[in-house]
Amino acid sequence: MKRTLISALVAGCVGLASFAAAAGTVVVNGSTTVLPAMQKISETFMAKHKDIQVSLSGGGSGHGIKSLMDKTTDVAMASRDMKPAEVENVKKNGGEAVRFTVAVDAIVPIVHPNNKVKDLSMQQIRDIYAGRITNWKDVGGADARITVVSRDSSSGTFETWEELVMKGERVQQRALLQASNGAVLQTVAKNPNAIGYVGLGYITKDIKGLTISGKAASAETALSREWPLARDLYLFTNGQPKGDTKTLIDYALSPEGQVSVKEVGFVPVPAKK
Template sequence: MRIKSIILAALMVMAFSMTASATSMTVKGSTTVLPIMQKAVEAYMKANPGISISVSGGGSGNGIKAIIDGSTDIAMASRFMKDKEVKLAMEKGVYPVPFAVGIDALVPVVHPSNTVAGLTRAQLKDIYQGKITNWKDLGGIDKKIVVISRDTSSGTYETWEGKIMKKERVFAGALLQASNGAVVQAVSKNKYAIGYIGYGYLDKSTKALTVDGIEGNPETASSGKYPVSRFLYVFTKGWPKGETAKFIMYLLHPKYGQAHAKAAGYVPLY
């Protein structure tokens, strides 16, 4: 695969670019990428006792902002940078470098008791625009739909807005949540709620819906068949060096970082 060749070439270049190792790193951003990062950081620090890596969520937008203002070494993002973010970075003399670290399926979820099994992209758009307001209009019970969305600083929101909303905004009546975990908690506690989360956050507390009759899973996400799939990224401030470069290499390695991506419920790159 072409992407595999590109990644392996990047690994070779980074191997020659590494300089003296740092002893600490900071990682901020996407709560979607967070489960991958937590597993990778735990294993990496165990294998390298002299290294300390702090990890925090806060959303893709906040992670990208942090890489631009220099308050993080690595930014996690479940979307690519926007043009205005790239422009701001260049104005500040920052040249963020992206690395894909996994593939994700963004899955609509409901309470396990909900009888609806799947929705179309058109139905999801109407729900999130406030045009469809009752589950009975979707083959469910006669109850008002409680719409739960991610906040606008989230890369998950950006993906949903682009692939489902077609660049139209989620209506003002939606309840905004700051993380995937918060969406899971909100939907699991409300029989009439609907939300959307990264594939790695699926568990028995919520029920996944199909989209256009297609189940979101590793196979459909990696093939591109599932309509709400996406790449997951990390960004560095310029070409990574030293310990940051070593850690990026670790994230891209098929036996290490990519194995952590799979263990976290996402799709490895290769």
């Protein structure tokens, strides 16, 4: 993804959040990982459906799912599945959580381009984030203290990282917590000793994606699940979507909508046979 798109997303989020869908408006809220895909999908969707507006904002997967439970958004974007307690909460309020897979993603550990480290094992990454490895020289890099950058706890990407990388261990307290993929990217791009992680669609020339035990993140390795940090990206609705919301969901999952997914660097969902 180009930096211009990231800048546009940041700017576009300001003032776009809404707490009620007006007639002809679909409110979409949640994951900053899913946001680039939905931004592109929404642009092409509104060009085709000029009578429907999409009000789009980020805030994290947890925020989007809470908004869905509170019935203040029509669609929640999430980079993780809903938790059983969240699904039950929706039911208690008379609703039903309905899930749609809109894309496949790969979480990629990233470092500054000047960092000579190119590859880490999952154990080395876990040890860095747990605080057991604190100097780059211990993994083949320069003699410099590692600055650990992580997402905050409202992020679905953070929860996926904890599940797939940390395996029940906690990210060290010294980690710099960031509210979005874009913030992680910018922090790592400015610090030669930093390590962070972002979705595949956020990889730019300003940072360097690491391989894991010799395996590189790509659309192919994410789809085949050869990449150990591959995951699905979701859209959730409260009940089966209807009206304008259904029109948007159907478009996002259509071949035309999936072209937008690919254009921003994510992996399109295979068509159902």
